[in-house]
Amino acid sequence: MSKPVVAIVGRPNVGKSTLFNTLAGEKISIVKDTPGVTRDRIYANVSWLDWEFTMIDTGGIEPDSKDIILSQMREQAQIAIDTADVIVFITDVKQGVVDADSKVADMLRRSGKPVLLVVNKVDHFEKYMPDVYEFYNLGIGDPIPVSAASRLGLGDMLDEVIAHFPESMKEEEEDDRPRIAIVGKPNVGKSSIINKLLGESRVIVSDIAGTTRDAIDTEVTHDGKEYIFIDTAGLRRKNKIKEELERYSIIRTVTAVERADVVVMVIDATEGVTEQDAKIAGIAHERGKGMIIVVNKWDAIEKNDRTMREFEAQVRQILSYLSYAEILYISAKTGQRLNRLYDMIDMVIQNQTLRIATGVLNEIMTEAVAMQQPPSDKGKRLKLYYITQVSVKPPTFVVFVNDKELMHFSYTRYLENKIREAFGFKGTSLKFFIRERKEKEQ
Incomplete structure (x- = not known):
């Protein structure tokens, strides 16, 4: 909602x-x-x-x-x-x-x-x-x-x-159709991607009434499933002040991201990741949205056998906090690989709403602790008592420990990686809350 x-x-x-x-x-x-x-x-x-x-x-x-x-x-x-x-x-x-x-x-x-x-x-x-x-x-x-x-x-x-x-x-009735925001800088090809997706679905595009923002929501049916695309394209105003324009498009992007389940971030292959891309990605990451990075205009790149690896390394380095995001290389112009976007969206949504049984989570945690001892400080060692998943979109976990101060960011990251090894969770961030429990509360 x-x-x-x-x-x-x-x-x-x-x-x-x-x-x-x-x-x-x-x-x-x-x-x-x-x-x-x-x-x-x-x-x-x-x-x-x-x-x-x-x-x-x-x-x-x-x-x-x-x-x-x-x-x-x-x-x-x-x-x-x-x-x-x-x-x-x-x-x-x-x-x-x-x-x-x-x-x-x-x-x-x-x-x-x-x-x-x-x-x-x-x-x-x-x-x-x-x-x-x-x-x-x-x-x-x-x-x-x-x-x-x-x-x-x-x-x-x-x-x-x-x-x-x-x-x-x-009191919005539960609309469980996935909402996908297509975001990115002006001129990266957001409109052409949406038009291609619509063209191939052969649907009657109905602009949903009652959306107050002027991002246009479009209903699409693909393989019998309904999706809502929130298009932030075509939102450019004639404006002489470049900074204002940038702020303007970011504000509009924030409102689109806010309403989406999955954010498809479009990057121009000929430009690589820009500072504005990093800003938008940071907002989506912070909001715990599903993330797919789409590299458009891939057909315009001179390629050899290393091109994709090198480009991906560059994207992963600049957007290092989005290590979980899926990357898809496409050409909106030719439609190349665009049909894979739907499968990716379905997978990300599945991962965003995945619930893991508490018993299984605790087995993973026990094993993780056995493989890498938790940190200690001044003779006091971190103990992890219990982990449970409290919500989805994004999957959110609470970990009970003896001392919150000892639960370093890096150990939380280690635990996250172990959970990802077991369940993938591709395309979605995971959130962790650390709670303290005194020994005698056990």
Whole structure:
């Protein structure tokens, strides 16, 4: 089920990132030890009451001159309108209503999306209320006073945010058709891949109504099975600012990845893995999605008997944290090897939803411990008591140990490799949680 998306829009220095960081609970949203992933915090997971949602900071405005600020704010507002279920528009009580605020408010109002007007830096409600009322002039509803820095009014604000989520998102009937997001940089051939897949399935393509994002969902039937492809292609806007464009396509990719079970990442064989590919891959990996790397335009490469091995080594090295991902070499132009994609998707989904009996897991763990002694520190040795699988998509395991500090990352990795040797789990990441148990609790 897809999580609602909430986007934050606002001028520079109104406290967007303070609010973002406070709500994100200082959890940096991109994994620290993932190489090649920027520290740029574009999105974070937020939970409030019984909702979980993805919050996007459309940010990135450099205050240069009034005109640039306005044009970039419009750009941000457009990103928010295109990708979010609810838009939070942040203003600053101390600066009052500014011309740029009014212009962006007009744009948001016309979008028809739910917009919450949040007035920040109200660190004393009585004192600032007259100034807050001034924001009624923007004509986008009741201003909500908050102070992100002092954490005032945030609960009321979040209540308002979730009040605008469509109920249908909560009670979506279980749609168990696999969702596949085709992602990658512009011009790597995403559209041609989708068109080829559709062409060969001879289906009536129905664009599913009611998807708020403008990634187009397409239903495909192949060999009697139904799939939904989330296409992020054709989402390019004419834009002079390259950085903004890159951020824009990444934000749209995040929303597509969020809703997918399997992410098919398309890389251009003639270019190799780029920094933006690594960013997108990091997001999919962190979200625990199934992963298939598709190398397109393979027909355009001069080949000898080592070409594929060398290319794969390069991909594996740059995306080292995706060692489990499957790699498929294709040509969307000629359709070469494209039909193998469906088999790969089926296999990845099977692995993503694989459940392993606790007894079997514990046998593997006991054997792993016997083959390689757990680490010890200052005379205390790590003991592994018990392992069990707690969920799927991605398969998630809890390991009970005597001392969490002793369970080094490398030993968890070793255990993961042993489980993969036994069950494959190709194409899906595995998550491990380490819990402590005192000896006497045994």
